[in-house]
Amino acid sequence: MRVKSSLLNITAGIGNQIIITILSFVSRTVFINSLGIEYLGINGLFTSILAMLSLAEAGIGSSIVYNLYKPVADNDRPKIMALMNLYKKAYLVIAGVVLLLGLSIMPFLDVFIKNTSVENISLIYLLFLINTVTPYLFIYKYSFLNVNQKNYIVSGVFSISSILSVCAKIAILYFTQQFIFYLIIECVVSLMSSIILAKIVDRMYPFLRQKIETKLDPDTKANFIKNMKAILLQNIGTYFIFGVDSILISSFISVAAVGLYSNYKMLIDLCRTFINQVFANMYHSLGNLVAKESEEKVFHVFKVTMLLNFWLYSLLAIMLYLFIEPLILVWIGSEFVMGPLVVLLLIITFYERGMRNSITMLKTTAGIFHEDRFVPLCQAALNLSISFILVQRMGIAGIFIGTLVSALLVPFWTTPYFVYKRVFKQPLKLYFTRYGYYSIIAVIAAAAAAYICSFLPTGGLFWLLTRGTLCFLLINAIYAAVFHRTEEFKYLLGVAEAILSKIPKLRALLLKRSRHLEVSGNK
Known part of the structure; x- marks a missing residue:
């Protein structure tokens, strides 16, 4: 169910x-x-x-x-x-x-x-x-x-x-x-x-x-x-x-600078929201799982969600890094471009925050609120201090450096610490070993995608779509080659096959529920 x-x-x-x-x-x-x-x-x-x-x-x-x-x-x-x-x-x-x-x-x-x-x-x-x-x-x-x-x-x-x-x-x-x-x-x-x-x-x-x-x-x-x-x-x-x-x-x-940033933020938030549609709709199922199942079952599901989380966030992070500025150029023009340093900082922050998604979701559904209640305040103090100093020296990039550095200094390790200690009761090094391995694979995939892009023209919507499609396929092929023998990948593959086989059933179920609501409303 x-x-x-x-x-x-x-x-x-x-x-x-x-x-x-x-x-x-x-x-x-x-x-x-x-x-x-x-x-x-x-x-x-x-x-x-x-x-x-x-x-x-x-x-x-x-x-x-x-x-x-x-x-x-x-x-x-x-x-x-x-x-x-x-x-x-x-x-x-x-x-x-x-x-x-x-x-x-x-x-x-x-x-x-x-x-x-x-x-x-x-x-x-x-x-x-x-x-x-x-x-x-x-x-x-x-x-x-x-x-x-x-x-x-x-x-x-x-x-x-x-x-x-x-x-x-x-x-x-x-x-x-x-x-x-x-x-x-x-x-x-x-x-x-x-x-x-x-x-x-x-x-x-x-x-x-x-x-x-x-x-x-x-x-x-x-x-x-x-x-x-x-x-x-x-x-x-x-x-x-x-x-x-x-x-x-x-x-x-200036307010105009907020407008420039908001275009980048919109594109990044669209990617984040797309992924969150997957995880938010698994969130309450995971809460039900934590309430009923054993630690071993929860840990197995967590490893599956972590691989899925990595796959989606790293894929979109690479695509954003390679194509967000070309897309803005084609879409609204060069006067709305902010520069490569800002893009790099925004994308690394997107990836780091996204990679905490599966562990944070489990922390919340397990009811771990009290233990790390002061962690965001510590991160916020670091973020505001660093951003306030650097924005006056580096401009807008200084603000994003503050956000990234404060994240690496605090929640990057505290969130998995509380989950592994209270829920899994396993060594924290298991999490960071897996995290490091995944990140290395992502860097290799990014380098390969960038190398392929270097051989293709850069101007126009057609070439943007062509380069994007090739990079998308290449990154997924690399991930499939690396992970295809793992239990987590096999589980996800089974779920994907179930989705494809049940699309007509899902449509029928949605129609059935819609009719049920209409009947209930007429009573």
Whole structure:
């Protein structure tokens, strides 16, 4: 059942991501041509500022979702209802806190914004704030779908809403060049998507609307509070690691520089989100596995996910390193290129952070929150210190050096340490031996791909696609040759064969579930 749910969720997630990727390119192109680089910078800056406000949510969602795994697996409805009620109340408070914090920042926006001619800054910020607060009123409901391994429903609704939203925003930008209308459409579609998902949950799980008669036991409450505090500390640190880049760039360089960086960030985030569709849709299945299976079974699955994680992240890291600047040149022009040093730093950071994905996923599903609660804060302190010093000497590259160095000094080794010590009870050197071996293979594959590229012309979309296709095939061929005899590869090959053989069945299952929802809704 776990494998079937994961396959269904991954299929829906990847389909959703393909749609989002295409629409993102079209939308970004129209945005740049209609409004210019400064509005792009404002868009990235306000996104970063409001990510900081969202720290009010940090810890609550993850902690409650973790506590839901076992009662959902045991079908303990009274406890599920009590936890969901707590979830609902917590998010109502969160929405209010984020709104008040957001409004309190409005008088100080000039502190973060340097050298801009953009008008109506306060109104633009207010619309960003509304779009940030609104989902908190509904998120507790559709998170229950994720815990039940029905992520494909969430992916499907957001796919449709994304198509509608982006098409409407493209039309507004093309015909009116009005950023305000652009943001209003985004707010309306986001609200409607959340309402629709909430209604779906009500129909699928009507017991959640029943009167709550069971109270949470003291142990569950104590565990929730303990984990919530730990995750809050972790997410505060994480924000100051990844969320302040745009603020630093805007403060020390310019809003236009944020716009340049946002194009690279969009392309890298698209790759990261694509991979996360695979792992996020395995996440709740892994949580169910940790709750039920032995350490040996969990360790075997971890090794499989680590190979898959390496394969996907290293493949896309190499492709990004070789083609991100040529793509930007073909797509929007040479004035949007930032230089090879920035690209190298961004790609190494992408790879290092991505390689921690499988171990971090296991850490979270195993409920390891308290032990490393101060790790992100230590990393954040190092990141801000190094970035603040180097940005004044090296410019934008100094900020990214700070992010990379702080990651290597702290979570690079602490995250696997806690998992191997508590979950696997095995020596940490096993992890780093495997990590080093994988990284060497990646460097060899990158060198081979770069060598092949050197023989092909560089100009034009046709040659870009040709070089990209050849490199993609070469890297995968190298990995298949190296790993084809391993147990992990054979397991993944079996899963791939299952996916191919069950595509008609998956389609039929999706149709069947859709009809079931319609019938339930008519009752």
